[in-house]
Amino acid sequence: MWGFLAKNKNDIIYLSLLLFSVVIGPYYRKLNNVETKKWAGSILGILLIIIVSGYSAAHPILSALFGITIIKVATEKRCHVMTFFFMFGYLFVFRLADKFGLPPSSGQTNLIEMIIVLRVVGVAFEINGSWLAYEQSKKSDGKTEQKHPKGIDPDFVELINPEFIDLFHYAFNYCGLLTGPYYRYRTFNDYFRLPYSKYVDCFGFTINTLKTVPLYISLYLAFSNIWPLEYVLTEEHNNRNFLYRMMYPWALFAAFRQRIYAGMTLAESVCTSAGLGAYPVQGKNMSGHGPSVGYLKMIEMPEEEAKKAEYDFNTVESMDVWGCETVVTLRDSMKVWNKAVQYWVAMVVYKRFPVKPLKIHAALFVSVIWHGFHAGYFFCIYACPFYLMAEDVYSKLYYRNATGKTKKIIGFIMWFLRSHSESYQAAAFLLLTFDRIWIYYSSVYHYWYGVWLVFYLVGLILKAIDKEDRKYGPKPQAKSGELETSQGNQNQTDSASQRTE
Known part of the structure; x- marks a missing residue:
C-alpha cells in the first residue's frame, strides 16, 4: 500500500487538486463582483501552480507574463507570430532545463506549461483574427457583403484587444489550468459578462460528468497492474507467442485511455462546477470554440429568456468517451479525442498556415x-x-x-x-x-x-x-416509359413491314 502511494505520489496530489478545484467551483461561481471574481480565479490558479511545481512554478508563470507582454507590445498584425515562436521556444528550453544545469520539472508542471502555451498563443491568434476581420469590414465599407479571411471566425465584428490585466486573468484562471480543457478568451470573457452561469444547472452537469470517473480510475489501476508497460521490454515478453506480443498494446492503450478519460473528465468538471463554458443549446456549441451560430443574437438575450434557456457545456468538452471507443475510422477517432486541443491545432495552425500542401x-x-x-x-x-x-x-x-x-x-x-x-x-x-x-x-x-x-x-x-x-x-437501362415507347415503335414498324409485304 505504502509502496503504491509513494510510486504514484505526484498523480495522487494532482488528482486531489483537481477534486479540490471541482469542490471550490460553486463558491467561486457565487462571487458577484467581477473584479473580485477574476482576481480570486487568478490567485487560486497561481497557488495551484506553486503547489504542483514548487520552484519550477517560475516556468509557467514567467512564460505567461512574457507572452502576454509580447502581445501588448507587438501590433495586432504581428502579435500572433511573435507570441507563437516565443511560447514554443520557451517550451523547448523548459523541457531541456536539465541540459542547462537547471533541475528538471515534473510531468505535472509540463502539463500546466502546455496549457499556458495554448492559452497565450490562442488569444494572440484571436486578437489577430479579429483585426483581420475588422480590416476587411472597413475595406468593404458596407458596399458588398463582408467576406472574412479564410480560417477567421465570422463572429468577429469588432476589434478584440484585451488589457494586460485581462490577459493575465485569462492565462492564470484556475479553471482548466491543470490539464485543460482549452477554451478561448471569448469564452472566458463571456463567463463574466453574460448571465448564463447563474441559470445553468451546474451541479447536475457536474455530477453527471463525474459519475464515470471511479470506473475510469478502477480500470486504469487494473489494466496497468495486470499488463504493465515495462513488461514489453523483458525477455519473458519476447519469448511469448507472436499473437500475445501483437495484442499486448491493446492492454497498454486501454490503460492509457482510462487515465486520460479520468483526467479530462475531472478537468471538464472543474469548468462545469464553476459554470464556465455554459451556453444556450441553440448556439450549436463546439468544443473549444463555443457558439457556432447566432452568437451576436445570443449575447443580447434578455435576462428573462436566459432564465428559461436550455444549456450545455459542449464548449469545454474534451473527450467523447463513447465515440473514442466505438467510432469506425481513425479519421473519426481523431475528431473525438481531446477535442479542445484538436480545435486549437485546427484554428491556429492548420487553417492559418500559408502553404496549402x-x-x-x-x-x-x-x-x-x-x-x-x-x-x-x-x-x-x-x-x-x-x-x-x-x-x-x-x-x-x-x-x-x-x-x-x-x-x-x-x-x-x-x-x-x-x-x-x-x-x-x-x-x-x-x-x-x-x-x-x-x-x-x-x-x-x-x-x-x-x-x-x-x-x-x-x-x-x-x-x-x-x-x-x-x-x-x-x-443504364431505359426507363419503363421509354421502353414502352420503343416497343410501340417497333410494333408499328413490324406492322408496316407486313402491310408492305
Missing part, C-alpha cells in the same frame, strides 16, 4: 512538439496520415455506401483495424525513447508498417478496378 504536416509537427521531443510522439502522431491513406480507400469503396448487415460487418472490421493501429502507435507514445520503441517493435518484426503498405497497395488496385468497372460497366 504543407498544412497537415505543419499541424502534425506542432502537435508533436507541443507534446514533447521524444521519438515516441513522432512515431505515434506522424504515423496517422499513412494509415488514413489506406483507410480512406476502403471506406470509400466498401463502407460509405454499404447498408444493413453488410455495413455492420465492414464497420466492425474497420473498427478492429483502427483500434489495432491506434494501439500499435500508442505503444511508441508510451515507450517514448527510440531504443525502447525499437525493442518492442523488433519483437513483433515491425509488422504493422508492412500491413499498412500492403493494405494501401491492394486498396489502390481495387480502386483502379472499381474505376474501370464504372467506366466500362453495363449501360
Whole structure:
C-alpha cells in the first residue's frame, strides 16, 4: 500500500487538486463582483501552480507574463507570430532545463506549461483574427457583403484587444489550468459578462460528468497492474507467442485511455462546477470554440429568456468517451479525442498556415512538439496520415455506401483495424525513447508498417478496378416509359413491314 502511494505520489496530489478545484467551483461561481471574481480565479490558479511545481512554478508563470507582454507590445498584425515562436521556444528550453544545469520539472508542471502555451498563443491568434476581420469590414465599407479571411471566425465584428490585466486573468484562471480543457478568451470573457452561469444547472452537469470517473480510475489501476508497460521490454515478453506480443498494446492503450478519460473528465468538471463554458443549446456549441451560430443574437438575450434557456457545456468538452471507443475510422477517432486541443491545432495552425500542401504536416509537427521531443510522439502522431491513406480507400469503396448487415460487418472490421493501429502507435507514445520503441517493435518484426503498405497497395488496385468497372460497366437501362415507347415503335414498324409485304 505504502509502496503504491509513494510510486504514484505526484498523480495522487494532482488528482486531489483537481477534486479540490471541482469542490471550490460553486463558491467561486457565487462571487458577484467581477473584479473580485477574476482576481480570486487568478490567485487560486497561481497557488495551484506553486503547489504542483514548487520552484519550477517560475516556468509557467514567467512564460505567461512574457507572452502576454509580447502581445501588448507587438501590433495586432504581428502579435500572433511573435507570441507563437516565443511560447514554443520557451517550451523547448523548459523541457531541456536539465541540459542547462537547471533541475528538471515534473510531468505535472509540463502539463500546466502546455496549457499556458495554448492559452497565450490562442488569444494572440484571436486578437489577430479579429483585426483581420475588422480590416476587411472597413475595406468593404458596407458596399458588398463582408467576406472574412479564410480560417477567421465570422463572429468577429469588432476589434478584440484585451488589457494586460485581462490577459493575465485569462492565462492564470484556475479553471482548466491543470490539464485543460482549452477554451478561448471569448469564452472566458463571456463567463463574466453574460448571465448564463447563474441559470445553468451546474451541479447536475457536474455530477453527471463525474459519475464515470471511479470506473475510469478502477480500470486504469487494473489494466496497468495486470499488463504493465515495462513488461514489453523483458525477455519473458519476447519469448511469448507472436499473437500475445501483437495484442499486448491493446492492454497498454486501454490503460492509457482510462487515465486520460479520468483526467479530462475531472478537468471538464472543474469548468462545469464553476459554470464556465455554459451556453444556450441553440448556439450549436463546439468544443473549444463555443457558439457556432447566432452568437451576436445570443449575447443580447434578455435576462428573462436566459432564465428559461436550455444549456450545455459542449464548449469545454474534451473527450467523447463513447465515440473514442466505438467510432469506425481513425479519421473519426481523431475528431473525438481531446477535442479542445484538436480545435486549437485546427484554428491556429492548420487553417492559418500559408502553404496549402504543407498544412497537415505543419499541424502534425506542432502537435508533436507541443507534446514533447521524444521519438515516441513522432512515431505515434506522424504515423496517422499513412494509415488514413489506406483507410480512406476502403471506406470509400466498401463502407460509405454499404447498408444493413453488410455495413455492420465492414464497420466492425474497420473498427478492429483502427483500434489495432491506434494501439500499435500508442505503444511508441508510451515507450517514448527510440531504443525502447525499437525493442518492442523488433519483437513483433515491425509488422504493422508492412500491413499498412500492403493494405494501401491492394486498396489502390481495387480502386483502379472499381474505376474501370464504372467506366466500362453495363449501360443504364431505359426507363419503363421509354421502353414502352420503343416497343410501340417497333410494333408499328413490324406492322408496316407486313402491310408492305
